[in-house]
Amino acid sequence: MNLKELAKALNLSFSTVSKALRDSHEISVATKNRVLAKAKELNYQVNPQASSLRKQKSKTIAVVIPEVVNDFFGPVINGIESIAQEKGYHVLIYLTHEDMQKEIAITKLLQNGRVDGIMMSLSEETSDTTHLQALRENEIPLVFFDRIAEDIDAPKVTTDDYNCGIKATEHLIENGCTRIAFLSIAPNLSISNKRMNGYLEALKKHNIKPDNGLILSCTGDEAKNKTLIKQLFKRKNRPDGIFASVEKLAIAAYEICAELTLTIPQDVKVICFSNMQTAAWLNPSLSTITQPAYEMGREGASILFKLVEKKGHHFLLENTVLNSALVARNSTKRS
């Protein structure tokens, strides 16, 4: 069922029908109603690719993220989708699986009008950003969230990672920790660095000498991470506090503590960035820095649609910073 057939059924030219459907002032009310009724009767729907081709707009955005099985990215998609649905846009999902090559391949797919805009959070691996620069050169509206590329000229939605790095570290200090380890991930990621800088700042503020042996550079390899953490716990001056920059490292720490029969929070206190819904039900319940993931999605999508809808507003380079919240639970409780 296309315009031509619909027009034939109505004995009208297909341009008249097209205009009637889009409520053009050139068409009489009587004809419009006739067309609308027939369109409904025959269940006519415009062909999206024909329309997109003609209008040079796809009414689609892409969301490029590392993974979807994740308590942070899940709600973000939710937020993006809620705005997209309001605006009548469609949402394509692309997963990089933390692989820069995949990220590059995906950005290539998005260069030729498939989408009107892109929301993106970088993979852990991404060190080089020429593929992102290419997107900017093609003038495709682009908004980064959380894991941003600082050198790319695009709006960014982040959380107050530096401050939260401070807050989390101070929370451990206030609860009696003196040898606080920082479990870092992906040195390329801006969030990782900001969180670590907050950690270092807090130590400085409280006159604790930073110890490079307490800063672990973890990777995507979980087994390796566990070995590193185990080594950390076995060194002479075992840490009494763990600040994990991501959830999975905190869970790894839980596992290692169980293995080594260390008790949380008596022997070690643990805090991490996490949006886990069941943090309160862990054993022990996990103290977290929780990011406003849903709001980040909505905020980012709102900015993206501003860019998409009135192009040329490149001055709209707003960097939005939302606040995360520290939720203290038993894993950091003073004994």
Next chain:
Amino acid sequence: MNLKELAKALNLSFSTVSKALRDSHEISVATKNRVLAKAKELNYQVNPQASSLRKQKSKTIAVVIPEVVNDFFGPVINGIESIAQEKGYHVLIYLTHEDMQKEIAITKLLQNGRVDGIMMSLSEETSDTTHLQALRENEIPLVFFDRIAEDIDAPKVTTDDYNCGIKATEHLIENGCTRIAFLSIAPNLSISNKRMNGYLEALKKHNIKPDNGLILSCTGDEAKNKTLIKQLFKRKNRPDGIFASVEKLAIAAYEICAELTLTIPQDVKVICFSNMQTAAWLNPSLSTITQPAYEMGREGASILFKLVEKKGHHFLLENTVLNSALVARNSTKRS
């Protein structure tokens, strides 16, 4: 950068260029190489909507699911995306938020060639299926997974819900439970009924009289659910076992037990369908029936692409059933 410009740069007709790019036998190897080189140099990418319009294929599939912040649907998307990426397809995500009206609106969007196929899991609310019938009539390849529509003629990928209903119930019985409550959700859903039938069958097998007061019809309203569960625990013959058909009801049970100072598993044992990654770290660790979510996504997508790629194979109405696994943990431990 389009074909016309590329052709001009090469001093060739654009049909020649088009054929060269698609490796047609009509074009000499020398020309092909020249075209390929120039295309790379000028970073030419085919316009997807023009190509789709011409070929009447969108190279895109839709995934329609209730929600994305979910340890089941997350891995499913992962599985689907992995197959889609292999096949060079794009993935559109649509969330129904368990709302039948949204589900209907979404299916309408998918009627006119936007996608070549659909993977779908129904919303809790979906009782009527005429909107799904419409998809079938439009001959859009459609595969259901997990929450299927039994009366729609389409391939379905499910898990052995009935058997697992039996297994979970027997697990509770074996650990000493005699008054087992079933926390059901959404009576419209096939999975809910199958799980409950398994529960009833297990009771029968072990000569336990089913008690309607122990079967709770929960809904999307969390506060209401909690009230129901609280009432359940306050009745004269308090249940000593809880079989929750979904994870969130198990967590609600955990909360109510904490409120009423009931201890799991001493006072009540709890088991539920769940793909939570941290089930082992809950307090107490949660016994679960875990579905092979990622595999379901891959399996479903594989079937979908068979349908998409050779249309007319409607005999391909395979109903695939994958097995879930019962993982016993402390929440059902015999005291």
Next chain:
DNA sequence: AAAACCAACGACAACGTTGTAGCAAATAAA
């Protein structure tokens, strides 16, 4: 050497829309 054939390319008509330009008839202004 004429007939048949093939290899390599170009012209062109779709695919289904949309917006601009055109064209009658009806209405308003001169």
Next chain:
DNA sequence: TTTATTTGCTACAACGTTGTCGTTGGTTTT
């Protein structure tokens, strides 16, 4: 009454591809 203007509709040319059908020259067959 003639000339503008408006109203309501149609014709048509894009948008960027792709596949069919021609059209060349050159090579092989008989």
